[in-house]
Amino acid sequence: MKKEHKLYLASPLCFYPNGYTLWHGYRKLAEYYGFTVTMPNDNKLVEEGESVSREEMSRRIFKNCLWGLDKVDGIIVNLETYRGSEPDGGSIYKLGMAYGQGARCYGFTRDKRSVGVKYQAARYNSDARSADDVNGNRLGHHQLPFSVNVVGAAKIIEGSFENCLKVYMADLEEESKNKAKRGFCVRKDGLGVTLTDKKRPVVYVATSNRDNPDAAEKHEEIRKIFDRYGFDAIFPTDDAVGVENIVTDDIYEEAYNLFDRYTQHVRNCDIILLDLNNYRGGYEPSSDVSFEAGYGYSLGKKLYGYMDDISPMTSRIPNTPTEIDTRDFNGMNVENFEGPLNLMFGASVKLMDDGFEEIARKMAQDLKV
Numbered sequence: 357m358k359k360e361h362k363l364y365l366a367s368p369l370c371f372y373p374n375g376y377t378l379w380h381g382y383r384k385l386a387e388y389y390g391f392t393v394t395m396p397n398d399n400k401l402v403e404e405g406e407s408v409s410r411e412e413m414s415r416r417i418f419k420n421c422l423w424g425l426d427k428v429d430g431i432i433v434n435l436e437t438y439r440g441s442e443p444d445g446g447s448i449y450k451l452g453m454a455y456g457q458g459a460r461c462y463g464f465t466r467d468k469r470s471v472g473v474k475y476q477a478a479r480y481n482s483d484a485r486s487a488d489d490v491n492g493n494r495l496g497h498h499q500l501p502f503s504v505n506v507v508g509a510a511k512i513i514e515g516s517f518e519n520c521l522k523v524y525m526a527d528l529e530e531e532s533k534n535k536a537k538r539g540f541c542v543r544k545d546g547l548g549v550t551l552t553d554k555k556r557p558v559v560y561v562a563t564s565n566r567d568n569p570d571a572a573e574k575h576e577e578i579r580k581i582f583d584r585y586g587f588d589a590i591f592p593t594d595d596a597v598g599v600e601n602i603v604t605d606d607i608y609e610e611a612y613n614l615f616d617r618y619t620q621h622v623r624n625c626d627i628i629l630l631d632l633n634n635y636r637g638g639y640e641p642s643s644d645v646s647f648e649a650g651y652g653y654s655l656g657k658k659l660y661g662y663m664d665d666i667s668p669m670t671s672r673i674p675n676t677p678t679e680i681d682t683r684d685f686n687g688m689n690v691e692n693f694e695g696p697l698n699l700m701f702g703a704s705v706k707l708m709d710d711g712f713e714e715i716a717r718k719m720a721q722d723l724k725v
Contacts (some may be wrong), residue, residue: 361528363391364424367434368444370397371689382517391526394424412627414693418703425453432520433510436467439673439684440638441475443502445646446698446699451509452650460527461510464520465501472498475591477637490609490637494516496567497614499607499617505647507608508615528615550598556723559587560657562649564635564642567721575611578712585716586725587627592644596620618648627719628652628662630705632697639673653704658723661705662715 369375383393401416402408408416422488425431431454438444455461472478477490478498487495500507512526513520552559559582565571575591582589595601599620602613622628630649635642652659665672675682675690682690695702706722708715719725 359391362391362394362427362429364431364450364459365396366431366447366450366454368438368688369434369449371691372597373683373687379507386517386521389521390716394428396421396424398424409710410693411695414695414699415703417699421450421700424452425457425459427698428454428457428459430454430462430524432517432524433461433463434517435463435465435506435510435512437474437638438640439686439688440634440640441471441477441636442638442640442643443506444698445632446642448699449650449653449698449700451506452647452652453654454650455509456651456654460524462513462520462524463502463506463510464513464515466516468501468514468515470499470501471495474501475636491687493565493636494567494569495636497607497611500611503643503647504611504614505618505644507611509647510620512662546599546643547620547623549623550596550620553590554626556588557623557628557630558628559719559721560621560648560652561587561589561591561629562631562645564631564633564645565594566644577669581712582716585720587716588721590621590625592618592621594621595722597624598636608718618644619651622652622657623655625652625657627658627660629699629719630659632661632663632701632705632707641701649701649705659705660715661701661707662712663696663707663709666707666709668692668694669696672696 363386367379369379379395383395385580385695386393396417397420399420401413401420431451432697433447435443442567451461455687467474472495475489475495478487478495480487487498501512507597530669561578564572567676572593575593579589596617599616602609604610628648630645632641634646668689669690670682670692672686673690675684682692684690693702696707
């Protein structure tokens with residue numbers, strides 16, 4: 357590299373058996389090519405002889421992640437499936453944060469087949485153009501390899517971390533050449549805030565069932581609840597001011613159009629309410645929702661979340677205790693910070709297990725609406 361280029365590595369490898377060895381191998385490779393690399397465990401978390409609670413430890417790790425992502429030039433995200441059919445929610449949260457800071461976003465996977473093929477529990481409908489998951493929810497955009505927000509934000513490379521890193525470097529070289537020729541680099545920036553006539557706080561309800569045929573109808577019922585408590589609610593199925601809806605047969609053009617809509621909703625809102633329930637039969641939330649959480653945090657939005665079960669991960673996820681930790685059915689470490697999800701959510705999102713009426717009431721009370 358010709359100058360210092362800060363690269364963040366996001367991956368759940370720290371939870372794999374011997375994962376730290378592989379993770380540090382990634383770091384050494386990137387450093388060999390001249391990158392300045394940051395990772396979540398770079399800074400010392402506990403002083404010698406110091407005793408801290410699990411909750412405090414999660415806050416410190418979250419703070420360390422913020423340090424690593426501060427003024428980052430790029431991020432490379434491990435998009436392998438994790439405890440189900442979705443990538444690690446914490447890594448996708450960081451992807452959202454990095455995108456919010458204008459960083460270059462890349463991801464790698466060994467399997468770039470479509471979701472409809474990879475998700476073995478998919479049940480195709482009679483027209484073969486749509487499919488449902490194990491819970492009967494629509495398998496949205498099943499021809500894409502990942503969720504709309506992941507596809508929209510990141511350049512996805514099929515192969516190893518090294519394959520992804522080399523594509524990243526080649527793109528930087530081309531960007532430098534283009535800059536030399538034209539005096540600028542072309543980058544797609546967001547529209548900024550386009551909902552300018554707000555009279556009440558705007559809540560973006562980031563639902564995971566956004567692709568269901570009846571989603572818009574169900575959203576209207578939720579909208580009425582928030583209206584009674586002094587909020588204007590917007591949903592993924594709503595049009596976004598400033599974003600033109602495109603009708604196309606190109607699945608990637610359609611995905612990017614939806615990505616523009618979802619990210620515009622995040623920019624326009626004041627508060628995000630996140631559906632963080634298990635998604636598609638696994639133990640991770642929807643990648644679309646995880647991304648919107650991280651993107652919203654980077655923009656300074658207030659984050660709330662709802663789940664059917666907010667008991668600790670060690671209670672929610674089947675596991676076997678060892679002498680030093682607990683391991684799930686794949687041998688992955690089950691984080692034990694007394695929260696129901698990855699600490700990226702636990703340290704930044706106020707989680708509730710109530711219905712929408714009670715959630716709206718508590719939010720109005722918190723925010724003095």
